[in-house]
Each structure stands twice: as C-alpha cells, then as structure tokens.
Amino acid sequence: MKIGIVGAGAIGMLFGAYLSQAKHEVTFLVRDINLNNRLYIEKDLNSTEQIHCNLANNMELLHSMDLIIIAVKYHHLNKLKADLDRLPVQIPLLFIQNGLLHLKFINQLNQHHIAVGSVLHGATKVNSNTVRHLGVGITTIGVYKGRYKMTNEFIQSSSSDFPLEITNDIEKVVLRKVVLNCLINPLTTIAQVPNGELVNNESFHTIMRNIYEEIIEAFGEDFVELSWDAVVLLCEKTKNNRSSMLTDYENDRVMEIDTIVGALIGEAKLRNKRLPILHTFYLLLTEMNRVGEDHH
Numbered sequence: 001m002k003i004g005i006v007g008a009g010a011i012g013m014l015f016g017a018y019l020s021q022a023k024h025e026v027t028f029l030v031r032d033i034n035l036n037n038r039l040y041i042e043k044d045l046n047s048t049e050q051i052h053c054n055l056a057n058n059m060e061l062l063h064s065m066d067l068i069i070i071a072v073k074y075h076h077l078n079k080l081k082a083d084l085d086r087l088p089v090q091i092p093l094l095f096i097q098n099g100l101l102h103l104k105f106i107n108q109l110n111q112h113h114i115a116v117g118s119v120l121h122g123a124t125k126v127n128s129n130t131v132r133h134l135g136v137g138i139t140t141i142g143v144y145k146g147r148y149k150m151t152n153e154f155i156q157s158s159s160s161d162f163p164l165e166i167t168n169d170i171e172k173v174v175l176r177k178v179v180l181n182c183l184i185n186p187l188t189t190i191a192q193v194p195n196g197e198l199v200n201n202e203s204f205h206t207i208m209r210n211i212y213e214e215i216i217e218a219f220g221e222d223f224v225e226l227s228w229d230a231v232v233l234l235c236e237k238t239k240n241n242r243s244s245m246l247t248d249y250e251n252d253r254v255m256e257i258d259t260i261v262g263a264l265i266g267e268a269k270l271r272n273k274r275l276p277i278l279h280t281f282y283l284l285l286t287e288m289n290r291v292g293e294d295h296h
C-alpha cells in the first residue's frame with residue numbers, strides 16, 4: 001500500500017518504520033523538507049534499523065495514497081484542517097491521537113472513511129532522524145466514520161513488535177486509553193520521571209492508585225473497563241519511556257492537557273461527578289504549560 005503519514009514525530013516515525021518493514025511505501029508529510037529521508041528506529045540499545053521512506057512538504061503529494069495516518073498532536077490538527085478539506089474524500093484517514101477532543105475535530109471533516117486508533121506503544125524521538133521504541137504495545141483500530149474496513153493488506157502488517165487489532169467499539173477503547181493517559185501522563189510530568197517509576201516508587205504508586213479509584217468511582221467499573229493490573233502492566237511495559245506529555249514539557253512544547261485531562265474531567269462533569277485529584281493536576285499542568293514554539 002502507499003501510506004502517507006502526517007507528522008514524523010515519535011509515533012509517526014514508529015508507525016512509518018514498522019509499516020515500511022512490512023513492505024508498504026511510506027511517505028511522511030513534514031514541515032521541514034530539509035530533513036534527511038534516512039530515518040532510524042532504535043529497538044534496543046544494540047539494534048538500529050534504517051527506515052526507507054519518502055518525504056513531502058505539501059499535502060497534495062499525498063493525494064495518491066491508499067491510506068493517510070494523522071500522527072500529529074491534537075493541538076496541531078486545526079492548522080491541518082484546510083489541507084484535509086482539499087484531500088480527495090475517498091482517501092481513508094486513520095487518526096491515532098491520545099485524548100478525546102480529536103473525535104470532535106474528525107466530526108467536522110468531509111472524508112467518507114475515517115478510522116481511529118489507540119496506541120499503547122512507548123516511543124520517543126531522539127533527534128530529527130531517530131525514534132527509540134521504548135515499549136511494545138498493541139494498536140487497536142476501529143471505524144469511526146463510514147464503512148471503511150482496514151484492509152487485510154494493512155492488518156497483515158501486524159508483527160510481534162507492532163501488533164495490530166481491530167475493534168467494533170473504538171469509542172470505548174479510546175475512553176479506556178484516555179483513562180490510562182490520565183493516570184500516567186500528568187503524574188510523570190509533574191514528578192518528571194519515566195513511566196516505570198509510577199509502579200516502582202511507593203509514593204507515586206499510591207497517588208496513581210488514588211486517581212484510579214476516583215475515576216472508577218465516577219464512571220463505574222463497567223464503563224471504564226480498565227483493571228488496576230492493566231494500568232500497572234502498561235507502566236511496566238513502557239517503563240523506560242518518558243510520557244508524551246513529559247517529553248513535551250521537557251522540550252518546551254505545548255502539552256495535550258485539555259484533550260486528555262480536561263476532557264475526562266468534562267466527561268465526569270456530564271455525570272455530575274468530580275475528580276478532585278485529577279482536577280488539581282489539571283490546574284498544576286495548566287500553570288506548567290509554558291507556551292512553546294508550536295502553540296497552535
């Protein structure tokens with residue numbers, strides 16, 4: 001397949017690397033065309049593999065793609081809107097953001113077929129050419145709009161390091177992931193620790209458990225469908241990763257606070273519930289959210 005990826009960040013490059021290894025032709029839409037089109041993925045300290053890909057700096061060059069994956073942060077989406085509106089409406093799109101607010105953005109698009117993915121990998125971009133894969137996790141994909149089914153050709157790209165699965169209820173999976181991100185991202189950012197510390201350090205473990213309990217109390221166990229064991233497992237599997245929110249904070253970039261933390265607090269409010277600990281974190285993070293170069 002010819003696959004376009006908008007955004008050569010941590011997750012965009014990770015997807016590009018594995019899809020290219022699965023023999024797809026990958027083209028990244030990037031803002032800086034002077035980037036080198038040799039990209040590297042570090043799977044562990046001893047193995048670095050080169051990704052074969054093309055680079056484009058104009059969405060029109062993606063008009064012949066079989067699928068376009070949107071791998072930018074939530075707050076980058078508005079700037080892409082005009083370009084997305086000009087895309088042929090039959091090209092399927094796959095959005096892989098954390099959080100909830102991108103679903104509202106997707107509802108405004110004219111595209112006939114839109115899928116949404118929830119990503120449990122941990123990945124960090126080390127420099128403009130290199131992504132480090134710091135935790136293997138599953139990517140769950142479901143149709144959000146239209147009838148597009150991910151083709152076998154795409155699903156067959158699944159491998160042990162890049163597992164893919166399909167769901168019939170992507171909204172539930174996205175909600176479960178936003179809860180995971182509310183447990184991991186704010187605390188790792190405020191404490192400035194990698195994900196594994198949330199289970200290794202007793203104080204962080206207790207704080208995370210308290211937030212977990214207030215979320216379960218507000219939404220009910222059945223609605224969230226997330227066991228404590230699954231939370232611990234994600235922290236362990238991505239133990240060396242610095243969460244995407246912490247990475248943004250450390251690089252003076254805008255953090256995805258509203259689409260992750262604000263959105264879950266909003267969902268609780270709709271049920272007349274409060275999330276006091278998470279709300280405190282929300283306020284702290286908002287104060288920390290220094291305006292970075294890409295405050296869109």
Ligand SMILES: NC(=O)C1=CN([C@@H]2O[C@H](COP(=O)(O)OP(=O)(O)OC[C@H]3O[C@@H](n4cnc5c(N)ncnc54)[C@H](OP(=O)(O)O)[C@@H]3O)[C@@H](O)[C@H]2O)C=CC1
Pocket residue numbers: 006007008009010011012029030031032071072073074076079080096097098099119120121122123124125241243244256294
């Ligand atoms: N990192 C992780 O471990 C995980 C992240 N996620 C989610 O995946 C999504 C992507 O995160 P992540 O990869 O970490 O983010 P990054 O910040 O690493 O990457 C975002 C990329 O998008 C690029 N970009 C922004 N706007 C445009 C544009 N108009 N045209 C082309 N490129 C653009 C940026 O380019 P530039 O370099 O020019 O600024 C940047 O390289 C987020 O929603 C995140 O929450 C989900 C699971 C795990």
Ligand SMILES: CC(C)(CO)C(=O)C(=O)O
Pocket residue numbers: 098119120121122123181184185195238241242243244245
């Ligand atoms: C899966 C996890 C928690 C990996 O760090 C993530 O989604 C993120 O960092 O945003």
